[in-house]
Amino acid sequence: MELEPSPPGLEAEYRTIFTAGSLVFLQELVSTFDEEVDKILRLRISRKTHLDLSGDLPGFCEVTAPVRSDPTWRVRPVPQRLQRRHVDVGDLAPCDTQRFIQALSSPAQGLQIDFDDGNCPTYHNQIKGIYNVYRAVHNQFPNAPKISQAPVLMLRPRAWNMVEHNMMVKGKEVPGPLCDFGFLMFHCGKLLFDSESGPFFYLSKVESYLEARLWNNIFLWTEQKLGLPVGSIKATVLIENVLSAFEMEEILYELKDHSAGLNCGIWDYSASFVNKFGHRGAFLLPDRSKYVNMEKLFLRSYMDLLVQICHRRGALATGGMAALLLPQDRDSAPYRAALANVTRLKLLEIKAGVDGFMVYDLGLIEPMQKLFQLHSQGDNQMHQLRDDLTVTPDDLLCMPAGGVTLYGLKYNIAVGILFIDAWLKGKGHFFYRGQVEDSATAEISRSQVWQWIRHQTQLEDDSRVVTRGLVTKLTQEVMGELKVVTRCHTVREEQRLLTAAAMFLEVVQKRDFPEFLTTYLNLDHTFLSSQAKRHEGGVVGDVPRPKL
Template sequence: MNAPVTPETTPIPRHRVLAKVVGPKSGEAVADLDRVLTPDALLFLADLERRFGPQRRILLSDRQLRQDRFDDGELPGVPLETAHIRNSAWEVDPAPKALTDRRVEITGPVSRKMMINAFNSGATQFMADFEDASSPTFANMIEGQANMIDYTNGQLTMKTEKRAYVIGDNPATLLVRPRGWHLEEKNVTVDGLPMSASLFDLGLHLFHNGVALASDGRGPFFYLPKLESYQEARLWNDVFNFAQASLGIENGTIKATVLIETLPAAFQMEEILYVLRRHITGLNCGRWDYIFSYIKTLRNHKAFLLPDRAQVGMDRDFLRAYSLRLIETCHRRGAHAMGGMAAQIPVKNDDAANDAAFAKIRADKEREVRAGHDGTWVAHPAMVAAATETFDAHMPGKHQIKAKRQAPRISDEAMLEPHDGTITEAGLRTNIEVGIRYIAAWLSGRGAVPIHGLMEDAATAEISRAQVWQWLRHGADVQLADGSSERMSSTLYGRIYDEVFEALQTELGRDTFIAGRFPEAARLFTQTATSADLPEFLTIPAYEILEA
């Protein structure tokens, strides 16, 4: 009896599916291009795009339809059609040995030196981030893939005038975060259209390294970002099934952790675990993007107005509820419940500030481990030890999946409860300044940027501009520095923006200001923070001018 013919199994003639490399507009040569984008790799990428690209586009249109309903008054909730999943007994497949103990994971961009330092940091895992911590220049994306190949082959080294960088004897386990479903890789086309950046990033890593990593239990392992529905998770599962069959990897070898960093996905955690149950090991609290998604999803609802970002913490209201529901859901289904990012970095030449940064790390990680999280994230190698010590003190085992604890019942209403607090001139000023600083760095090719003692990524800029938009949209009361208050308006925004713009130009000097792409960054921030409709993602218009 013949197997049914489906889009995932139908063979496509090889001569028809070669992807085309169009390269950056700048015309600059990209190192390692021929080594990464081999003819066979391009065939594999084109096959992925032709099989799964159409469904990706349908799911993206579904996002817009869902947002239209939210804008019209509907609130996020659990899907009615999946009650049988939530009410039945099942668990995800067991995690492999390399992902059993995940107490401290470090994240960072895919540049060579940062990867080596992350592997040697003492963390249990390292997430190489093609998404929020990397600026997606074509050179950066290709360098990251070349670094992955060298890591897999034991050749990831680097030599400078000062020292040689090599990976030590007990490196962190590699996980790779591809870009999200909403993003495209414009430098590679299939049938004349840019291919999915998600399929590009994941496909190249699997093609070059999947078999070798699977042979010795090192992978291939992934983090999946910015999912909004279980249907999007199911598409990833289809990709995994096809890739494993194509490459001769045993089904179920690919393992993924899903970042719950959108508000709609937080109401579908069980469904996401279920559709990926052969391939998933856990969920992660992607809390910075989650704040952005909360604002974006509920943008038309004044009742969900948020205060200054500094007042929106994980210890209360919708963030606490989401963290606790994630823990309870994961443990009931045999999966890891990973905590969120601690963005603090060491502070040089200021002992008091440095001590405060480490104290914040320890307090945040103690909250997580006591709540039941099985592991956490840090952004800097120097913070690994503090996070590890905290988890070691409160989690003697490799995880807390089977630990007996009283799981609080988290209502859907609690998942939406906004933080109380104030909206201040200082908060507005910080959003504008930090947003512009980050976008300028991103346009200059850097995705992980130290700003005011924190390692910031794209989520920072998204929160910053979304908060400004929300405050403008609803005419929020802003407490001014002199103690008075003023209704948020384009006039108030313009005054603070002008002051921040001038201060940055004075601080950096005109030549550095222009060369660092600050004028472009400032224009882009204002466009995405003050437009009539809130743009879905800042990185989409930013990508259009990245290599212009």
């Protein structure tokens, strides 16, 4: 194993996490499963190539029909602390110590400890984040409750598309999720189990039941290595891809001893349609700011089917994250309007039968818990079997009607640029126009701009065609606002924002759609150089890029 030295200022954290025992454990974990990880990534490419060459559409798999038709199997019941999952806090990057401690002291049922969508995976952030989880589990935060009394930690490692650049095993960079999972389990798994508080995980961007099978094998291996009973590890799988929506039952089956249910969200899932079918005119996704929400048929069907499958199999079904930020003045009209908006959208999910969902703003925890108490009974809604429901492949693949607005195009451009700018600063999420934005909203934003350019879509406002030239022009127009949003006060800060804009224009003009924005950035010289400069104490964001 090769390991980079500690970033400046994190020497104590580095020594705590990277012990001789933990490094041996991680080396064995990676050596055992590295080939399987490569295989599932190659299968993703093969599957996408088949869809492109054949023009086929996904459907319910004939090979696994016996799993779906067998009414007898159920997932193993979850521990008591997971029975009530009404409100979790989402996008909680554990490297943010202050917010992490605040959330530990909140009345939420759970915390999504996010090394993925809401986190920028710099070496500093990964070490600090794992160390903060270590401190929480070992009850080392003086102003936080003991881990057995705090909200449960739902640990979310990076997805399979991410690698850890600072660590190599047998001459290869380590898969990001194995790095995160391995260190978290080695240092915290046994303590969490003994305190009846885990270990619980979120699994991001799983695309097939074969990937769920790989995770299950990883869990079994880890339980055996650490002396934990089979089924100790529990995981909620985020169904963030249109292909996995056709394999939800099989995913539960593969993880049935380790399942904590499935989760449905809106933006990563919607972006996956562009990822898999974006070059097809029939899958042109309209303006998300006007025409895409959970009430549309393709999203409502996905949520309904997820709830039906989970409850039929004895699993929990959870919804997405409310990204809205509440204004500070609780007596103001904007506060009431924001709360009413979140309430309307989350009530739709409760009535669909979900057992819980996430919020970002800690001020939304108690209002949303009260909403659950008013409109549901008991710890969860698993008694709602939704037997009246029939969802067809056509329902899941039905694109909503609608066009593209100038507002929506400029909004998507702004979110994409601001996300890249945040990454160049080492941040995984940011605030824009009253809500939190992370990699999920960045993915849908850049996906839509790429697709609208590809299909030369017309704007509703004035019939202009969305072209590279128009997107470049609009990018120049929004830069004034973005300088204010990012508080650019120096030439170097302005240069960093211009660099982010140039990178955004690069990614939306690619001939072939980059599968994940985060992968693209994580392999990009500009991002890697900015982090190297940060660790060396240099200036971030002064790497030149093409001018706008």
